[in-house]
Amino acid sequence: MLQRYWFGDVDEEGCRAAGTDPAALADRATAIRTGMDSFVPIDWEVARGCGVVRTREEYVDLLRAVCTTLARKKIALSYQGRDVELLQMVRMLDELDNVINLLQERAAEWYQVTNPSFSRKYRSLPAKKMLGIIRKGARGGLSDAAEEIERLAGTRSRLMREVSARADEVLPNVSALIGGLVAARLLSRAGGLPALARMPGSTIQVLGSERALFSHLRGGTPPPKHGIIFQHRRVHNAPKSVRGRVARVLAAKLAIAARLDYYRGEAVPEFLRDAQARIDEAGVAA
Amino acid sequence: MIWLGNVLVSPGEGGVYGERTLDGYRVWDPYRSKLAALYTLGGGVELTPDMRVLYLGAANGTTVSHVADYVETVYAVEFAPRPMQDLLEVARRRKNIVPIMADAGRPEEYAPFMEPVDLVYQDVAQPNQVEIAERNLVFLKPGGHLILMLKTRSVDVRRDPAEVLAEARAGLERRLDVTDVRWLEPYHRDHAAIICSRR
Numbered sequence: 493m494l495q496r497y498w499f500g501d502v503d504e505e506g507c508r509a510a511g512t513d514p515a516a517l518a519d520r521a522t523a524i525r526t527g528m529d530s531f532v533p534i535d536w537e538v539a540r541g542c543g544v545v546r547t548r549e550e551y552v553d554l555l556r557a558v559c560t561t562l563a564r565k566k567i568a569l570s571y572q573g574r575d576v577e578l579l580q581m582v583r584m585l586d587e588l589d590n591v592i593n594l595l596q597e598r599a600a601e602w603y604q605v606t607n608p609s610f611s612r613k614y615r616s617l618p619a620k621k622m623l624g625i626i627r628k629g630a631r632g633g634l635s636d637a638a639e640e641i642e643r644l645a646g647t648r649s650r651l652m653r654e655v656s657a658r659a660d661e662v663l664p665n666v667s668a669l670i671g672g673l674v675a676a677r678l679l680s681r682a683g684g685l686p687a688l689a690r691m692p693g694s695t696i697q698v699l700g701s702e703r704a705l706f707s708h709l710r711g712g713t714p715p716p717k718h719g720i721i722f723q724h725r726r727v728h729n730a731p732k733s734v735r736g737r738v739a740r741v742l743a744a745k746l747a748i749a750a751r752l753d754y755y756r757g758e759a760v761p762e763f764l765r766d767a768q769a770r771i772d773e774a775g776v777a778a
Numbered sequence: 779m780i781w782l783g784n785v786l787v788s789p790g791e792g793g794v795y796g797e798r799t800l801d802g803y804r805v806w807d808p809y810r811s812k813l814a815a816l817y818t819l820g821g822g823v824e825l826t827p828d829m830r831v832l833y834l835g836a837a838n839g840t841t842v843s844h845v846a847d848y849v850e851t852v853y854a855v856e857f858a859p860r861p862m863q864d865l866l867e868v869a870r871r872r873k874n875i876v877p878i879m880a881d882a883g884r885p886e887e888y889a890p891f892m893e894p895v896d897l898v899y900q901d902v903a904q905p906n907q908v909e910i911a912e913r914n915l916v917f918l919k920p921g922g923h924l925i926l927m928l929k930t931r932s933v934d935v936r937r938d939p940a941e942v943l944a945e946a947r948a949g950l951e952r953r954l955d956v957t958d959v960r961w962l963e964p965y966h967r968d969h970a971a972i973i974c975s976r977r
Binding site: 560 | 893
């Protein structure tokens with residue numbers, strides 16, 4: 493029976509070598525389909541008998557070259573999708589949020605030491621205003637830092653718009669239902685569009701609330717009603733009594749939307765119209 | 779295995795992942811590597827210079843590099859692109875590592891590249907770890923060994939680790955002789971090593 497290996501085809505009559513060029517061998521290997529029921533792993537001596545290599549060392553070297561070429565191709569392919577960059581963009585955005593908050597806290601602490609009148613009242617001001625006060629009021633390093641934080645905040649807003657725009661393009665249906673930013677966060681937590689498209693609605697519903705979910709599964713605590721999707725207004729504005737229902741219906745529609753995005757890649761108006769109506773309906777208190 | 783005092787080491791060129799070296803040997807840290815933990819606890823299968831190994835779940839190639847220091851050839855299978863990049867770098871400097879980017883649960887993807895091996899080492903975070911091991915037995919020579927690092931939390935976080943281990947052991951005994959089972963405490967929590975040999 494014919495068996496196909498990376499260096500050539502082998503059957504009862506002998507062996508046909510497929511050459512010694514790693515790139516050509518790699519291309520050929522991607523086309524090989526192996527049935528595991530009749531498969532037997534090959535001894536390297538067969539490759540020698542075939543005339544592909546002369547020594548064990550040559551065998552391993554050539555095999556390594558073929559496998560490395562294949563791996564590099566697969567890596568390049570997996571990084572190719574538009575969703576892969578979006579993933580990094582949204583993670584950078586969330587990290588920027590973190591950093592800006594930390595720096596701002598620190599700047600306010602510092603400023604308060606030199607200006608006792610800068611009390612609690614000021615700290616509840618919007619960040620932009622507070623940083624402006626610090627930048628003008630302080631001198632030297634603190635003023636510079638405040639300016640730098642303001643600049644970082646500007647970078648963050650620009651990046652946020654970019655994330656939204658890219659999400660509309662990569663996830664047209666999901667974005668239409670919950671907005672680009674939240675859509676991008678779902679994508680980031682799922683780990684990519686293929687992963688998100690394969691998730692059931694119940695998983696999407698609690699993405700981002702893993703702690704609450706696992707403490708529920710381990711026993712005792714009530715289950716989480718929503719994770720990242722809580723950030724969408726239709727969930728957090730819903731009356732408490734129906735919030736769980738809204739989250740569940742929304743998540744179910746998101747699961748369908750993610751599949752449309754992955755397999756079709758364009759907005760589907762009929763689906764969106766029906767889904768929006770269904771979600772609105774869930775939000776009406778009984 | 780090579781011991782300096784009670785420190786496990788491997789021979790080979792250092793500087794793979796920032797590991798310490800001792801008298802020209804690379805220190806193999808049981809807290810980082812589950813295989814090192816197994817040897818430190820007195821278990822495991824002696825690695826010899828003529829061995830061919832199939833390593834499933836190669837990740838960044840840290841443990842792979844130590845195994846490669848001991849044996850003849852390592853077939854290192856990893857699925858995720860990010861760690862694969864690191865693994866390729868490790869394989870570039872160790873001529874006896876064959877890096878394979880494929881899903882360990884789908885051996886047909888890499889079967890055309892395989893030869894029979896003396897040892898299958900598996901360390902994958904999947905719920906169906908035993909099933910994956912069974913599918914890869916076709917590459918194992920009769921009399922060869924399987925070391926399965928059972929991540930009980932990956933099988934089911936809700937269940938008692940001891941129960942998960944008992945079930946995995948029973949599953950493996952269908953086709954293999956289980957020669958040793960041990961927990962990797964205190965080095966790794968809720969991880970167990972199951973060592974089997976093929977009839």
